[in-house]
Every structure is written in C-alpha cells, then in structure tokens.
Amino acid sequence: MTMNLNKNQIRAIIAVAVVFIVYNVLAFVLPFAHTGVFWVGYTFGLLALIVGLLIFAVAFGKDGTARSRFYGFPIARIGVIYLAIQIPLSFLAMALAGVAGMPAWPFVLVFILLIAAAILGTIATDTTRDEIVRQDEELKKNVTSIRALRSLGNSLVAQCGDEETKKELKKLSDTLNYCDPVSSEATAETEAELKTVLDEIQRAIVDGDNASVTPLCKKAAAVLAERNRLCKLNK
DSSP, rough: OOOOOOOOHHHHHHHHHHHHHHHHHHHHHHHOOHHHHHHHHHHHHHHHHHHHHHHHHHHHOSSSSSHHHHTTHHHHHHHHHHHHHEEEEEEEHHGGGGTTOOOSSHHHHHHHHHHHHHHHHHHHHHHHHHHHHHHHHHHHHHHHHHHHHHHHHHHHHHHOHHHHHHHHHHHHHHHHHTTOOOOOOOGGGHHHHHHHHHHHHHHHHHHHHHHHHHHHHHHHHHHHHHHHHHHHHHH
C-alpha cells in the first residue's frame, strides 16, 4: 500500500529526522554520565521526537484540502513548542546526570506533564479544527441556493431588451445581490417560491410579455422580503 505525503508532511519528517540525528550524536558524544537520570532525559527526548512526528501527521495528514492543512498549523505549533521545551530539558537532565544524589523522579514528573499537555492540546486543537471545517462546509452548502438565485436574477437583466422592464429587473437583481446569503430550513420554502417566480419572469421575457414582468418582479420582491424576515428571526 502506497502512502502519499504532502509537502508539509515531508518537511516535518525531514526536520524531525535531522533533530533525531543531531540529538543522538550530542547525547553520546558529549561527556554525560550514563546514570538513571541520563536515561530518563534521553528516553523522553526520543519519545518527544516520536510524539512530535505524530502531532505533525495529525496537523497535515487528515485530508488533502488546503483549508484543512491551513487549520492544521496551530496543531503543528503545539508539536514545535513541545519539542522546543522537551529537547533542551532532556539535555539538562543528561548534563545533571553526573551530579551525586541527583534524583530522577522530578524529571520524570515534569516530562510526563509536558507530554500529557502536548497530547491533550493536540486533541483539543484538532477537535476545534474539525468543527471549523464542518462549519465551513455547512456554510458553503447554505449559500449555494441564494447564489443560484442571484445568478438567475442577473441573467434576467441581460435577457431583457425593454429598457423600462430592465429597470425593474435590475432593481430585483440588486435586492437579491444584497440579501442575506445564508439559507436555512426556515427559508427553504420561500427560496423555492422565489425560484418559481423567477422562472415565470424568464418565460415572460422569452415570450416577449413585458407587461407581466413588472408585477412578477414585485411578487418576487415580496417573497424575498419574507425570506429576509425569516433570516433575521433565525439568527
């Protein structure tokens, strides 16, 4: 099974790999005493690199949309902050390993709290990202109906050849363009009625029945006013 990685994931893997190599070289080249405190610091440093890589995977690997990846940057920031804190503290623990009587438990406690904060922060931020993406998708669906009506209203102006009738159509089109773009279940019926009236206007224009267009425009304006009222009531 092949795995497709985006650019942000590849960059994260390369960055973590470089830090991993440098971390291990420094950990065993520098003259640290290999006591229990050393191994605590070293182990939690390695664990931080693994957790950091997983956080980056969550941040940039959920789906391929640019919007989701953009919202993933706050999650990746948690991973960066965690690594920026844990790695220096791991070196501090390794450096203090040679101090006689240095206990390991304070380091274990601090490191466990850090990793817990990073994991919980990632979960909370990822949940927020999912909710924002869901709301964006819902908003996109909710504005589709009025966009279609606006497009139809603008096309009616272009189709009409009579200047006086065109003024009425332009007035209706402007009202459509400036109305609340977000639909809901409460406005579905009025939007369907508005679509029916606009279709009637289009048939009248095609048939050359300009006399019928003006009253139909007024009817459409009344339906649109009712829709706007319902929009305000459901805010």
